[in-house]
Amino acid sequence: MNERPESFPLLTAQSGIHYAQQLAPGGTEFHTADVVEIDGALDEERFERALRRTVAEADTLRLRITEADGTPVQYPDPAHTLRLHRIDLRDHEAPEEEAGRRIAADLSRPADLDAPDGLMTQALLRVGDTSYRWYQRVHHVAVDAYALTLIGNRVAELYAAGEQEAPECRFAPLRELVAEEQAYLAGEQYAADREFWTGRMAGAVPVTLAPPAGPGRDAVPAARPRRYAARLPAGTVTRAAEAVRATWAELVIAATAVHLHRLTGTRDVVLGLPVTNRRSPAALRTPAMTVNVLPLRLAVRPEDTAAELLRRVVLEIRQVRRHQRYPQADLRRDLGLTAPTAPLTGPMVNIKPHDGAPLDLGGPSGTVRNLAAGPVEDLAVGAWPGPDDTITLVLEAAADRYTAADTDRYGATLLRCLDNLAALLLTDPHRPVATLDLLDEDGIRRVTAGRSEEPRTTTVPEEFAAQAARTPDETAVRCGADTLTFAELDAAADRLSHHLAAHGVGPETPVALALPRSTAMIAALLAVLKAGGVCQPLDLGHPPALRTASRAAIMAVERGPPCSRSSRRAASASPSTSATRPP
Secondary structure, three states: OOOOOOOEEOOHHHHHHHHHHHHOOOOOOOEEEEEEEEEOOOOHHHHHHHHHHHHHHOHHHHEEEEEEOOEEEEEEOOOOOOOEEEEEOOOOOOHHHHHHHHHHHHHOOOOOOOOOOOOEEEEEEEEEOOEEEEEEEEEOOOOOHHHHHHHHHHHHHHHHHOOOOOOOOOOOOHHHHHHHHHHHHOOHHHHHHHHHHHHHOOOOOOOOOOOOOOOOOOOOOOOOOEEEEEEEEHHHHHHHHHOOOOOHHHHHHHHHHHHHHHHHOOOEEEEEEEEOOOOOHHHHOOOOOOOEEEEEEEEOOOOOEHHHHHHHHHHHHHHHHOOOOOOHHHHHHHOOOOOOOOOOOOOEEEEOOOOOOEEEOOOOEEEEEEEEEOOOOOEEEEEEEEOOOEEEEEEEEOOOOOOHHHHHHHHHHHHHHHHHHHHHHHHOOOOEHHHOOOOOHHHHHHHOOOOOOOOOOOOHHHHHHHHHHHOOOOEEEEEOOEEEEHHHHHHHHHHHHHHHHHOOOOOOOEEEEEOOOOHHHHHHHHHHHHHOOEEEEOOOOOOHHHHHHHHHHHHOOOOOOOEEEEOHHHHHHOOOOOOOOOO
């Protein structure tokens, strides 16, 4: 009988995905998936052996997530058994279409991390005598796109070796990556990165092309994103970028910034830049979920020349990548973005160098196609090398924020912006970007029709009070067996907000919260907002010295220390917390 291994914490990137999945338990937004188009005579038994060995070697493909003291923890399940769906579609009238239909059906299946096969689906679909589709879908809490590439490469390596001695596995235990991250979080580089990011993002107000979020907007996307796709010649884009010592990927990022600037008028563009966040040899060779999304803040002015803007993009990317390990969740906390829908960035730009890459199985040849890369909260621009010396450009739009017509319009204008910016760099790189032929004024008005520049006037406490009045007896929050209805949560928050107000908490007063994940934590967060204060949650997973330093930073904001709130367990770990504020 296999003994259950000792569990260990989730990586920061995993924690964010796991938390978001709890908010949308029936969602499909957190799938990552590839399909490998395999041409050639494939030995199915040999392929399955290679896949089984890879799954046995990769901790992340055998994950089980449970809880310890209310905190998610994980361990690789030694009893895990791979289920490979081998499906022969050759007798079907349209094998390729049927394979696509079955894959789409699986991508539409809600994730269930508690189910034995809820973490992933592995399927080998035969669509011809020498043509296969290897489909793998894995939950984003376990892998990112880079991890899928590592998994595919290992399967190909083992298949190619056949009966010969296979190359040694280079995957590190997932626990090793967790230990590396915990050392970073307790170290000097973490503090330096925090200082960089809080300074870099001070005063930033991300702008998007979507209408403002309404009071009832979900905290996570409600459906699979809408999609616009196009191809353009790689030669022109590559030559244009190289003319100013940049890459085609950096030119795509610059075009996205110009596009947002031209359609909104903003001169302060904040894009989201996904990075692998793999800074050690172990992380580079190990499948896991480590990706981080960095805010890329760019000044874009009408008088900027095309060459100036592209060089600015290049330099900014280099700078932020030096600080890529700082967790996005910590930065959101530092900036006071406690609401799940509060944006840290505008549109995201995801360069996918491995999409369309060949996979050598030592005989049969494969081509990798990415099908899903996780949730899209607003707009996500994807770009990768396509076939026949082209670049594939894809715009994905959150279905709860953009219509299909919106997606097509913005995709077409982005493509035109990239094409024209490349042409400008080749013909007149010192001409201002304001002269780019993107749309005429009537076109811009049509594209931005329905967008309101008016800020929302309602607050979170007001929206919560309205919901509590509508559904007082419905469950508002659940943590394990502990639940609170909307009425109970409202009453608990009211009592605590009065206590906070009595101790001097008012508009913009910082309040530190050292509480474990619980219904009490939600009540405390709501109470601080009701009192007008600013929440500063302290991470109980961080060392006590780091929590104390974080609280000291809050205290420096005011002449007197802020009020703080802690549980007995948290207080014992962080002796500096108190429940009162001195006069």
